[in-house]
Amino acid sequence: MxxxxxxxxxxxxxxxxxxxxxxxxxxxxxxxxxxxxxxxxxxxxxxxxxxxxxxxxxxxxxxxxxxxxxxxxxxxxxxxxxxxxxxxxxxxxxxxxxxxxxxxxxxxxxxxxxxxxxxxxxxxxxxxxxxxxxxxxxxxTGMSAAWTATGQPVTWGDDVLSVLMATLPEDDLARHMAAADALVVMKIGRNIEKVRRALRSAGKYDAAWLVEYASMEGQTVQPLAGAEGRVTPYFSIVIVHGQGRRP
Structure with missing residues (x-):
């Protein structure tokens, strides 16, 4: 049995x-x-x-x-x-x-x-x-912790939010960046210079923020332009806040 x-x-x-x-x-x-x-x-x-x-x-x-x-x-x-x-x-x-x-x-x-x-x-x-x-x-999600760390809402009103992987080809990154009102870019690491170039091409570089280790020990928050010349860790997220309709 x-x-x-x-x-x-x-x-x-x-x-x-x-x-x-x-x-x-x-x-x-x-x-x-x-x-x-x-x-x-x-x-x-x-x-x-x-x-x-x-x-x-x-x-x-x-x-x-x-x-x-x-x-x-x-x-x-x-x-x-x-x-x-x-x-x-x-x-x-x-x-x-x-x-x-x-x-x-x-x-x-x-x-x-x-x-x-x-x-x-x-x-x-x-x-x-x-x-x-x-x-x-x-x-x-990590991106929610990242935009919260910036102290600013990531979207307003009818803003379109795009979430992009930094592993995408540069032309694809720039195209999606230009079309969106608000941006989250993940998996940065060694792709940081490609992300910078794509943001510049899309006209959004000066509005971008870099958040490292969101909600973790060692968290940093700064404008992306202030982090020139260095490689960022994998646990980095770039945020561009929307500026859409509000009452």
Missing amino acids: TGPAVAPGTIHGVGLGPGDADLMSVRAHRLLAGARHIAYFRKEGRAGRARAIVEELLHPDAVEYAMEYPVTTEIPLTDPGYNAALSAFYEGCTAHLRDLARGGADVVVLCEGDPFFYGSFMHLYQRLKDDVPVAVVPAI
Whole structure:
């Protein structure tokens, strides 16, 4: 005879917010405090920023599964090997999480920002959602923390807000920048000079703000023009505020 079937566990993609643990949702905090299995992404050789955010919140007996990216910026995004390496990586992570869930374990996957906003968890979600229960906990995004740090509303009235990745080709960046009233540019890092040129081309350079490490230790806020001549960290966001209709 075989024993009763084990009810599958749930994979929880939990948004941690922009970096300050105080900005985490109550639901995220509750799931983390009770988690016996957690998973998180990190660069090889690093502790992982998502893991650092929850350092004081985890149960001491929680089993950790660190998912280490095979590549980050070592090869260009356009290199066929980039997608091939990441696809194999996500497949391997998915298989491990699927096995845990099928064995009855609930797993909390730590997600910086919001899980469905340019997050790595989306690639796991698409591979898991038809096989095991998956739940997503939304969160405050990094861009929200960034524009709040500037002390100015990012949009007014009918302003059109565009969110751009600095990894886009320069001509595409400039075209989208020129068409939008308000801008958020993410994934800056080594792309900063390309972003500067595109903003100048779009006539928005002098209105741009640079926010580094929004809501985290080491946060800085300054006009982008005041940060000439240096490389910015990956966790940088450029903001151009809308100036639209207001009563």
